[in-house]
Amino acid sequence: MAKAWEPSKKIRPDTAEDVIDVLLHPKEQVQFQELGKLGASLKEGRDMWIIGSIPELQQAAKDIAEALNVPVLAAAADALAKKVENSGSTKVASFLIGEEFRTVTLLAVPQAQSRVVCKARPDVIAKHMQGKIRGKDIVIAVAEDNRLATGLAVARCLPPFASKAETPNPADATVRFHGAPPGPLLVKLNHMATSIRVAQGLVDMPPNFIQPVTFKEFVLAAAKTLEKVTANVIEGTELRDKGYGGLWNVGKSADQRPPCLIVLTHNPTGSESERESGPPVGVALVGKGITYDTGGAALKPREGMCGMKRDMGGAAGVFGAWLAAVKCGGLPTRAPLHCVLCVAENGIGPGMFLNDDIILHYSGLTSEINNTDAEGRLVLADGVAHAAKDLRAELIVDMATLTGAQAISTGKHFSTILATDQGLENEVVDAGRKSGEGAHPGLFAPELLLSEFDSEFADMKNSVKDRGNAQSSCAGLFIYKHLKHAGHQGRWLHVDMYYPSFLGEYATGYGVGLLCAHMGVV
Template sequence: MANVGLQFLASAGDADPQSRPLLLLGQLPHLHRVPWSHVRGKLQPRVTEELWQAALSTLNPNPTDSCPLYLNCATVATLPSRVSRHNSPSAAHFVTRLVRTCLPPGTHRCILLVCERSDVFALACALARAFPLFTRRSGATRRTEKKTVTVEFFLVGQDNGPVEVSTLQVGVPGALPSLSPSTARPSSGLWRCPLCKWVSLGHSLPSSCPSPDLPQACGGVHSASQWRCPLCKWVSLGYSFPSPHPPPDLPQACGLSCLPWWRGGMSCPAGVGRWHGAERALGAHAAVDRMCLVNATEGVRLAARIVDTPCNEMNTDTFLEEIKKVGKDLGITPAIIRDEELKTRGFGGIYGVGKAALHPPALAVLSHTPEGATQTIAWVGKGIVYDTGGLSIKGKTTMPGMKRDCGGAAAILGAFRAAVKQGFKDNLHAVFCLAENAVGPSATRPDDIHLLYSGKTVEINNTDAEGRLVLADGVVYACKDLGADIILDIATLTGAQGIATGKYHAAVLTNSAEWEAACVKAGRKCGDLVHPLVYCPELHFSEFTSAVADMKNSVADRDNSPSSCAGLFIASHIGFDWPGVWVHLDIAAPVHAGERATGFGVALLLALFGRASEDPLLNLVSPLGCEADTQAEDMERDSKRRRLV
């Protein structure tokens, strides 16, 4: 799987399944709505229409089912049609399993996913988890041939009438269709391009605009004479709109927003009526959606690769190189504090945990500060590249797998890369707390007392409770030095999380009931499921009472909600009365499935903060509703805290 490349295309094209194996996947009611004319070219001459219909009639998902259509070259598989309220309606977890078990082998393969547009993001991220990048199998190094999996989404919708079906339509280079005249007037108003930002209608393209040979990079084909609109299909620069054209009261239906046209002095073509049904709009976002899916799935696979890589390769030095590589890709230089400088500047938590390791600990920050930002968001990730437990050492059965203790930092790296590429509109800082909890002569001992960046002292009673120490330094840095309004820390923090919320749901602890609900809602929409922990510092924080320091680092009673207590330790360093939003995500269990990393957290962060992005697909899966968004725009975003629910 390591040499597999994913391609998201509007149309995968036709091919004999014997030369290009095929997996068709979706909920059974959705599969029944796929017309034979759409799948015929992908199945013939091996599969007839009668065989296709017979296969659909035999499927009986409980919760899933599959049926081979032609040997092992073509298979149709079904997702659960109904799920419980604590699962994702997309049934994303089943996608990963079905792809791994049902996708036929081959060098070039195709997956056709049938779903509603609201499930596209979750299913794409789940699909990415089925194709991990890391491997050190000797046979893999000898195989030089690159394998590709082409992914096509076939969308169904059911708004305003009978269910209809639509496919994503992505602009492709080639001959442009002719435009019919309309009553639209030429204008010098501005048109928003998601890639080059602005194009002046009817006059000239900005010098930074991509050349015409990059049509799939954005919603339009950049040409001296014509421009492709992902909503109305074609518009000639400064001259005419095709008829019919959507009315001005549907600006949010287009990823580029039609609103600037009407404000720019253009008139709507005569006789244009409202669109009927959501299906036509589904294909409208395709070019923008495609880039979102590419960046999101690359982020998921990046995070999973880092977590899968063992510490003899993924040490703190290597992790910093990964951060620098992402920074270079985005045009951002990371700020890095390392080794003795951590001690000098007061980062006693990070330094104390990592000082015994061969590769020194570090605090690294990637900062995205766009013009016009109205608030500052910080993502803080636990990056323990290996956790022996320190002198409170783990046993021989619990230590294997501790390469995954950097899952939080890996998640924010993958999410930060995707969020910035998708046009994040607010200040965003990714804070990486990197260390190896090693054993050595200089290792922290139980009974040692460390002074953390908050100015508070911590008595160490368990060196295996190290994640909260590095995160405490990280969140205080985000608060004091970065001026964050919203701080979210994400970590593989406690083994007890898997007992509290299970293997599939991350645990969320936050000082805001609204953000707690938003995290749960975002998890259901993106497939990275979340469930709340008890937030009650007045009852639980006494577990950390110390006779000689401000607090201990581990609880007195391990039966008293230890996952909640671990999160409260982090919050105590910025203060329980801090007026901003603090969110803690414990992803210890869902960071892996079996012996493979899942890239958990990337999709969740992108969805949770989707409304801070310019991307329409992220807006769709964001827990921030359109009503709240409209109110925020009317108030010109004068509120520092983003309302998500």
């Protein structure tokens, strides 16, 4: 009897355990290292990128050229410096090291011309380096204040997931800084790079791999090894019974894929009494985790549905930020740091919620459904209410791929943010410039915009009357109204990052850098 055919190697994860292994133990990594001996990687048989601004790039190329006695490298950098395009400019230098032919690609990054654009120009790095750093040694030559954004931009360029029969042999990318040693930043960059790639992998994996249950099991596995972390999950009909009507109704029709609320808390002091009786304290990061969005009863067309595996980008981003922050020691204030993930599949099937339904949220407000495809705000309304009522966090941040209208408001490189005070808004904009994950204010104007949700039968409808009236800001304010009704007296930040969450076919891991920079982790 002929032996059944077996694949020579596993090309896809078939179980939650496989997903956990792929994401927590990737075959390829981006590793930040000390500079070490100049040009050593070239002697070891690896090609190199040198990236940076002029004149830092010229100096790095000159130093490596002198160390290896290859003047062609310095000459290439000098030639490149004569004209740097706004989209970045590259030049390749090839030479012999002993009997081996080696290649160094130089990328000159232009200066930002606008006050809102990150000086490190992560957009240029992504354009030239995406998918091209496998097995390479990358030398970053930039001013000290651009190291974080440049390093994170490079870390995004090695996609962590693919499911192909033929794949190249795994090869790590190493990243080093030319000039002054990076010091403590090096360790933090490694934690952040790992977390960015976790977020990228979660978003890039297809919906037959990442479902509410597998997402939950992965998150719990990743948190299991962390110190001073507790985890709690409310799942399936327990959500309905405890009043989380938004999350329950959105996810209830997905067969054998029950919705869940995942709550992780890092509490360095271990004290629960202050949280229960004192003023609000700490930070809660709340993420929209729609593992697939069909639109529900308001079914999307094919063109609008493809790519909806990315609709959990907010949850992936806040989880990545929380994971990196905890590995870096938590909040500088040693206050609790919470992660609240609102996870569901917005499917179609028996028992699905319908347009014209009225649902009761954990906040105590009711929503009349006039668009089942505006589901993200429904699950986040429950998530922020939980953060206010059960966690009593002082700053509540929600992040979501919430609206396609986000790009109309702030474009494809910047998220749209809403903040309850000017100071918080300024801090987040600055954190975006520092990290390279741009953020720009929308309209925090509840007195002007909340009337878009007026309903004759419920406290509010879930979709606006006028789609031309600051639609992205309105969607955020829907969440804000639920948060206030839940009794929140602290600060609130909303991040709609629909378009910055991906570039081409790949996820960017957006949110890890922005939130870590804002929280003072880095």
